[in-house]
Amino acid sequence: MMKHIILTQQEIEHKTKRIAYQIYETFSDEKEVVLAGIATNGYIFAQKLADELNAISDLKVTLCEVKINKQNPLDKVAISLPAEEYTNKALVLIDDVLNSGTTLIYGVKHFLEVPLKKFKTAVLVDRNHKQYPVKADFKGLSLSTSLKEHIQVVFDTEEAYAFLS
Secondary structure, three states, X not given: OOOEEEEOXXXXXXXXXXXXXXXXXXXXXOOEEEEEEEOOHHHHHHHHHHXXXXXXXXXXXXXXXXXXXXXXXXXXXEEOOOHHHOOOOEEEEEEEEEOOOHHHHHHHHHHHOOOOOEEEEEEEXXXXXXXXXXXXXXXXXXXXXXXXXXXXXXXXXXXXXXEEO
């Protein structure tokens, strides 16, 4: 299986910074923003965005992890924060790759059951092959691929990259 690098560590860092600025511009009238990262890579990406936001803004950034069973997305969604801590707040749901849209749409569905001030989505890579009508408000890279191709993001302690296989 051939790996084709589509994002290097430097490109991921650049795109993370750019998305952080977009989030800050969108939520500049807020005091706090909740970054809800979908486990596992979405949460790591949310942590990177939180670091950037803390460096460039005075927004209070609250992180939470969203666990969705990708094999059975109808299972209950688990959130690392109680609902009271994100109710009536600005929230960004974050994942690493938007493939079919299944994971993101079930995450969106969960958060629509709680009143929010503002709600946006962010992904590092948008694959443009969606089964559901969900879009990323903030995206690092938009890429049209065949249905047989797979995109994977790797967040190692030493390096980060995304590849197409």
